[in-house]
Amino acid sequence: MEINEFINKIKKLGINITESQLQQLEQYYELLIEENKVMNLTRIIEKKEVYLKHFYDSLTLCKIIPLNKNKKLCDIGSGAGFPGIVLKIVFPNLNITLLDSLNKRVVFLNKIIKELNLKDIEAIHCRAEVYSRENVEKYDIVTARAVAKTNILLEIASPMIKINGSFVAMKANIEDEITNINHTCKELNCKLEKIETFKLPIENSIRNLIKFTKINSTNIKYPRKFEQIKKNPL
Template sequence: MLIKTMEEGFKQLKLPYSSETENKFIKYRDLLKDWNQKINITSIEDDEEIYVKHFLDSVLLLNEENFNEKKSIIDVGTGGGFPGFPLKIVNDNYIVTLLDSLRKRIDFLSEVAEVLELKNVELIHGRAEDFGQNIKYREKFDICVSRAVAPLNVLSEYCLPFVKVGGYFAAYKSENISQEIKDSESAINKLGGNVKEIKEICLPGTDIVRKIVIIEKFEQMNNKYPRKAGKPSKDPLI
């Protein structure tokens, strides 16, 4: 029944689904539940909720046009690997970097990558503000994704520094974000971005409407951004 949830969800999203994909998600679920007994990775422990609210939710960015594209992606504040690892499982062409500030979560993600035999994956332990100023990572990625919980203006200062000019940042948000977007537009513009599109997608098997804010990077960012660690959240750009 649970696997049927995934298969039907993929069908609804018009994404390819195979026994290999299924097996990887089963292994991922098992590792997540096992590690969650040792460290706090997620409050979601029910199998079906893991499939829907973590795995299916993560792949909402994909569609018939882009599920096979070859792009570099960084997932900022990845936590349990969402959305970065599910995106990688569905599209193995992606070159994926996952960034998180908690060492134990990176250890968990390292085991997931090993068990699922995921290639072209890099795991980084650290803060977005620090790595956003690192020339190895600054403006090097086609796409940045994040499901991290933070206001859009704060999240944009964490994420847009990683995006190439011409690339985009996809922020996974909940339903009521109109005012948040309006309040963040000036800050996003200062960071070299603009809101290009807001995707509204119903999470398969639920009545939850997920909104993904697509922010295009149209020019190089001023070197003063991102500011020092802690500053974006304590003194958000306006």
């Protein structure tokens, strides 16, 4: 995806990107590729591919949830910063927490935050289920992109979401992941709001945005320890 095509495609998402934001994305790309030489952050390194499969894909979140207000967002398993860093660049109004369980990725994320002079964003080294238990009903939006199965993510995310807030799982293939999701939702006081399925431009690969709304407080026994979540998923 060439830069001009990227600009045109995100315009169709309702995003009018500024020259300054484009420069930040370019700087982010350069830092990502440089760091990737010594650290496994992404297998996608060609510029056109990064702009399509990482930058554009991250911004598709606005297909299913408005991002133009001053909301608090937590990105679980942020990795190299997708979607969290991209969202912060394009939607500076968001107050964002990036979570990752690997410290060297958090060091990289904090480097990006510093180099790009991003405000109201922090990267934290912590397991998501631990952080969620310690930060009950703190966030308006929680995201996770290509991290784990949906029912596992929902248990981890739901405690830290405010009532009437949202969790969005960003996935390529959902297969049978939502077959029994209603049981999971009932247990966690959430409801499946919408599934937005679309194709990425150019390559036409399938993407899914699965949006849940929290309708009441989560039982204090959740989230469980990760070993329990994985062994006996809801």
